[in-house]
Amino acid sequence: MKNLFWINILPLLLLLSCKEEQPSVNIDDTLPAPQAVKNVTVKNLPGGAVLYYDVPDDKNFLYVKAEYEIRPGVIRETKASLYTDTLLLDGFGRQGEYAVKLYSVGRNEKPSEPVVVQVAPEEAPVRQAFHDLALTEGFGGVRLFFENPYMKDFAFCLIADTLNNGDWTALQTFYSKNSSGVFSHSGLNPKPIKVGSYIRDRWGNTSDTLVSTLTPLFEYMIPKPYGVFNLPSDSFEPAEGNAGRYAITGLWDGITNVENSNIFANSHVEPMPQTFTVNLKQSATLSRIKVHQRIKNEYTGSMVKKFELYGSNSNNPKDDLFGGDWVLLGRFESVKPSGPGAITAEDRNYANVQGENFELVPTDEIPNPWVPVRFIRFRTLETYNGPSERGQVIIAEISLFGQSTK
Known part of the structure; x- marks a missing residue:
């Protein structure tokens, strides 16, 4: 039994003995501050500058710190570790001469005497x-x-x-x-x-x-509720088993702050590109369409990234999108305002609460997008899932704006 006990704990002892010992960092508060940096040169940049320097040969040296005023009363501080010999200064809003104090700082946080250099940032x-x-x-x-x-x-x-x-x-x-x-x-x-x-x-x-x-041009929101007008090739069926929560009528119910109901979400296997059709219940020239993305899902998944908008003034337009009843009003792409990277609170507010505005403007392809229409056809080309042959489309709400042609 004793032999069995030693066999069981032997791997643990071996594991513990193989661990690297972490060196302790001894901070000596009695050591003087390190020597200052030397041979400082400056490269001015738009709204900033880069400093190059020689670091001190001192075991107590830890980092370089710069202090400078970016505008009256506003002091900025930046640091660079002992492993580099450059320091980026930023935050300047105006051109001019600025004094920068450079300190070598020890492990005991004692700073050297400052080296003062002048920088002249280019236009910010x-x-x-x-x-x-x-x-x-x-x-x-x-x-x-x-x-x-x-x-x-x-x-x-x-x-x-x-x-x-x-x-x-x-x-x-x-x-x-x-x-x-x-x-x-x-x-x-x-x-x-x-x-x-x-x-x-x-x-x-x-x-x-x-x-x-x-002088803003006159427009008003085309009154809701809009009407259902499903054509044979449209992708209007709600997501599997969710007819009550994800029906196309969720596009104009005025509700944008609910994640799992009162939205339009169709089947996951619909072909791409795909369309749905809306009856405006009046003839109007459109100025813009506002699209609200699903809350908590902004700029991801099945949210619409690229789409086309078509219109028809026929009383009973045919299904064929390119057969003469429909005219192209615009091509659009959803763009996250903050650019590449993480989705910000401002991004989410714009996409869901405010809604993305897509304005109809003349182009070489569409010299006059302001034609009377009674029906619009929303053709999704791509979602935030990326290009695909099949996929789901989710939209929380749409609103159309323009002028009545009654």
Whole structure:
């Protein structure tokens, strides 16, 4: 029995004996601060700079710290470990000369005497982006166009002087780090209004303000409820066993904050591309379509990424999408405002709560998208699952806007 006991614990003893001993780090508070860095050179960048230097040959040396003022009263601190000889400085919103204090810091957190260097950042991305900012009137509001060549995290702030007395109020803030794009703000009356826009970066730096007096074009939301008009080739059947929760009528019930009901979700094996048809119950010229994604599923899975919108003014349009009853109104793609990477709270708010706006605009292919229509046909080309021959489509709500042609 004793022999059996030793056999059982022997592997454990061997395992414990084979573990590497972790070296302990002895911090000596009596050691002096390390020597300062030497031979510092500067490479200026848009809104920042890179510092190159020689690190001290000192066993107590742990990292380099830089302290600098990015604007009056705002001090920024950045660090670089002992394993590198470069340090990136960022957060500058204006061009000019800035003093930077460089410290060598020991393991005991004692800093050396500072080495002061001067940097002269080039024009900051937040100010460069301002040069390409543009405002135009849109249906029921205004449109904001932007370029963001450095793909920085920006807030695009839209403001208005609604009383024309110099008192500006916030209308909406859009967030994006995409290289370019357009945002729309709706809900404005069709009369002249002074609007402005400026850009804010992640450090609180702001651009100048672009101001323009615009007159929004008249539009209204096509009244709901819309009507069911299923054509033979449409993919309108609810997901398997969920007819009561995922019917096509969920597209216009006004509910967007419920995940597992009051949405349209069709079968998982429907062919792609796939269509569904909606009866507007009146003749109208459309200005935009708003699409709300399913809550807690934004920009993933079966949410629509690419689609086409068709319209027909026939009283009883035929099924053949390319047979003459239907006209192409626009091709669209859903784009996550924050750009590549994680889905942010602002992304989710835009996709589900606010709804993605897709505006009908003239193109070489579609010189006049503003034709009277009684029915629309929504043709999904691709979801966030990626290209496929079959798949499910999920949409929480759609709303159509435009002008009645009665």
